[in-house]
Amino acid sequence: MAFKLTFYGGAESVTGSNFLVQGTKGKVLVDCGMEQGRDFCQECMYEPFAYDVKEVDALIITHAHLDHIGRAPKLVREGFRGKVYMTPPTRDLMELILRDSVHILAEEAKKIKVSPLYDEKDLNLLLDLVELVPYNKEWEAAPGISAILRNTGHILGSGSVRLTDEDGTTLALTGDIGNSPTPLLPDAVAVPDADAMVIESVYGDRLHDTKDVRVDRLRDAINKAVAKDGVVLIPAFSMERTQLMLYELSNLMEAKEIPEIPVYLDSPLAIAVTEVYEKWAKEYFKNGVQTELAKEGSLFRFPFLSMTRDREESESIRKTKGSKIIIAGAGMSHGGRIGKHEALYLPDPHTTLLVVGYQAPRSPGRRLVDGAKSVRLDGRDVTVNATVEMFGGWSAHADRDGLLEYAKKALPRTKTFFVALGEPASARFLAQRIHGFLGVKAIVPTQDETWEITKEGVKKV
Numbered sequence: 001m002a003f004k005l006t007f008y009g010g011a012e013s014v015t016g017s018n019f020l021v022q023g024t025k026g027k028v029l030v031d032c033g034m035e036q037g038r039d040f041c042q043e044c045m046y047e048p049f050a051y052d053v054k055e056v057d058a059l060i061i062t063h064a065h066l067d068h069i070g071r072a073p074k075l076v077r078e079g080f081r082g083k084v085y086m087t088p089p090t091r092d093l094m095e096l097i098l099r100d101s102v103h104i105l106a107e108e109a110k111k112i113k114v115s116p117l118y119d120e121k122d123l124n125l126l127l128d129l130v131e132l133v134p135y136n137k138e139w140e141a142a143p144g145i146s147a148i149l150r151n152t153g154h155i156l157g158s159g160s161v162r163l164t165d166e167d168g169t170t171l172a173l174t175g176d177i178g179n180s181p182t183p184l185l186p187d188a189v190a191v192p193d194a195d196a197m198v199i200e201s202v203y204g205d206r207l208h209d210t211k212d213v214r215v216d217r218l219r220d221a222i223n224k225a226v227a228k229d230g231v232v233l234i235p236a237f238s239m240e241r242t243q244l245m246l247y248e249l250s251n252l253m254e255a256k257e258i259p260e261i262p263v264y265l266d267s268p269l270a271i272a273v274t275e276v277y278e279k280w281a282k283e284y285f286k287n288g289v290q291t292e293l294a295k296e297g298s299l300f301r302f303p304f305l306s307m308t309r310d311r312e313e314s315e316s317i318r319k320t321k322g323s324k325i326i327i328a329g330a331g332m333s334h335g336g337r338i339g340k341h342e343a344l345y346l347p348d349p350h351t352t353l354l355v356v357g358y359q360a361p362r363s364p365g366r367r368l369v370d371g372a373k374s375v376r377l378d379g380r381d382v383t384v385n386a387t388v389e390m391f392g393g394w395s396a397h398a399d400r401d402g403l404l405e406y407a408k409k410a411l412p413r414t415k416t417f418f419v420a421l422g423e424p425a426s427a428r429f430l431a432q433r434i435h436g437f438l439g440v441k442a443i444v445p446t447q448d449e450t451w452e453i454t455k456e457g458v459k460k461v
């Protein structure tokens, strides 16, 4: 016997991570994510899972991004009652992210006249099933299958999973791999002990800005915006990117490299996530920031920062005259408070929009980066006269060289790579490079495909 791996999600797609691994005795699901972007079929999300969820022994979550956890409560709704394993920070972040989406899902379901994907009750039941596991400590995840999580430096609590079957076959699934080194989290840990590896490929075909340029570009963009008395808008993902941005802004202001202007963190979710980051900072942040942390208490708070939780507070931001920095979700400008700020400020040529993360095809964020002169935001067509700058170096994902480096560290044990969690062109490009540079097999799997994995090699079923 060997492992059987089925790609129920995350094949030729960045989102929807969902991999079923069947061992000699047990069955483990790695991630149960939401599909995002406008490319997928909205209604398909509501269809039952393609496998019998009651037969799954355990769910292992690599990290708390919605495209890795978004359908986990639905799994419970359909009758899954196995254990759900993750690191302690992932548990805290997951609860915030999933509670935040309950009301959005209820509204969406009403619109298309179906029952919601899950409700509060399903979510609470899911949380009851959670068992916390630390990094680097192997445990029995399902009958005959042991597992170990290792830091990937992507977001707080993120980990790769390596599974071992009782016959000795090993399979690793990377989840998302961080853009190490980063200021806050320790570097991604290599996985040198897997026969086969499912590797992410979000930036499989692209290079990021180098890291020292990243802060220089931020400083220059802010100084330019302040010189013309303009507003700086930063659509931010609530996890990691927001905290990194607060950290760098705080450093730049302290060093007087940018003027002391008001900064607004205008997102109740991002504020709550920042508190989770503060809670786990001592235990999970890298050694390099511990002295600073001990001295300052928090890496994310500084005198000119306002955290605006309430709607009224958010609406009063516009009354502040002159230059200011507004950080708000959603990260791809697809709704949320940033949509309102963009609708107000993008027609103004003094405004600067800083885009700091992955933008899915056809999202408003991608259209802005591509230079659209008019974009639909907050329910209306908005003329864009603002300066739009894309900052690649802020990504929480490794770029094409970082991914190849990570793959290289899996050798010589790993004989096959399955390149997943990326757009098709990106996945294919990384697969070619892994094959070309490392001389091993690299496969780009398609949706619902099953592969048999043994110590000797892999075979399509």
Ligand SMILES: [Zn+2]
Pocket (backbone or CB within 6 Å): 063, 065, 154, 176
């Ligand atoms: Zn992620």
